[in-house]
Amino acid sequence: MSEETVATKVVDKMYNNDWFSQWLGIERVLVEPGKSILRMKIRKEMLNGFAIAHGGITYSLADSALAFASNSHGRMAVSIETSISHTQSLREGDEIIAEAEEISCTEKIGVYYITIKKVSGEKVALFKGTVYRTSKNWDV
């Protein structure tokens, strides 16, 4: 199986049982080894008391992008430390895109930057994620 096929099959399997990513309405724009691009739309039930998207919404999108990108090599990977800076607010109806990029991937540890933008290109949040790569492979 090619690396691309492994990536697609692993993320299909992850996504199909990921109820929360589905509740968020996450769409997969691209999945490749070490890479993922996701898209979603801000709905009313995602807002906080300032009438802007709750910080947990952009975090969750980025965290899904991290999970997909870091598992796409076929090895199970689990998040151990993540951080996010919120630089712009989001309103109901805004569409956002998260792009995960693999910055470093050694035997045990992977580091990813995930940039979250509006479809207009404006950055809204910056996420860094570190994962531990287990010795277990996905059965795909």
Next chain:
Amino acid sequence: MSEETVATKVVDKMYNNDWFSQWLGIERVLVEPGKSILRMKIRKEMLNGFAIAHGGITYSLADSALAFASNSHGRMAVSIETSISHTQSLREGDEIIAEAEEISCTEKIGVYYITIKKVSGEKVALFKGTVYRTSKNWDV
């Protein structure tokens, strides 16, 4: 108005319009100036493809605890940088508690630790949040 009353009124106002915290089923256990304790239960639609709570769920609970604790002094505060380490997995039905503690609060910047535990006491995630304290007051 006492500091305690300000804290309660601000958080009431925040919570009543916070659709996402309500979707999460967040209950307020305690709100005091610079402090908050929240509680919620993991539901099926909060799980990811590993059948454990999506990282965004514990993050969101902690982020709400940060928002309530940091706004409780009556000044509007916005999150600028947060990080979380996930140390234990959560299953459907698990009940968790987030406790926000103010570590530092200067004129412009506040720093908070939020510890997320199971009701049994086991730590499941560790969150650090930094907020920018605006010059605008809550109208309560």
Next chain:
Amino acid sequence: MSEETVATKVVDKMYNNDWFSQWLGIERVLVEPGKSILRMKIRKEMLNGFAIAHGGITYSLADSALAFASNSHGRMAVSIETSISHTQSLREGDEIIAEAEEISCTEKIGVYYITIKKVSGEKVALFKGTVYRTSKNWDV
């Protein structure tokens, strides 16, 4: 050998070859399994262009405290992700203390909070560190 003896011997071995910690003038106040308290004094060559301690100085003290605390169990541990918030400035002559506390320690991953204070008790920086625990033991 008792756990306390292992901790002391490992940190002795680490410290005796740690040229940078020695340049910093770090003194060990306490070393126990999963715990360390260190002390140092700000010298002129540690200042930045604002005439306050360079951010790297408090980071370095905290990073040494992390290394000592996380290796004290006798297993080699390496830092994989650390973060620090600087909440107060330090001047030449200030004496500071870093206290490392083990928040979580599983088979592979350890998480530590390190609080840096002036000897007067004022917090000056807050550090969170995550380490990967290798399968290699210290030979002590």
Next chain:
Amino acid sequence: MSEETVATKVVDKMYNNDWFSQWLGIERVLVEPGKSILRMKIRKEMLNGFAIAHGGITYSLADSALAFASNSHGRMAVSIETSISHTQSLREGDEIIAEAEEISCTEKIGVYYITIKKVSGEKVALFKGTVYRTSKNWDV
């Protein structure tokens, strides 16, 4: 004065009084508004007990790059939260380069990524820094 001249003059002023950056042997490769590239060499007194560069060394280089890039617009900026992932070890004699890139810069808050590489191109550490932009200007 052009923006480029402001950047150069501010960083000259910062660097000339920055004893610790000078002790580290930091050289400025490039300074532009919102950007900086720095270079240094690992010396024996920068090693820790594993005979590799102490984590505080790469952090310090990145923190200087952050300070120079974020102050280069002429407004005084102070670090409020920084994080670093160490992905490769460094030995005595290794030469490293830190490149600071401005990811977001609003009225009050700036976010920067700093990548630290060996001169051979291998990434050794990834740093994210958030600064608070004061209302005070550099007098240059």
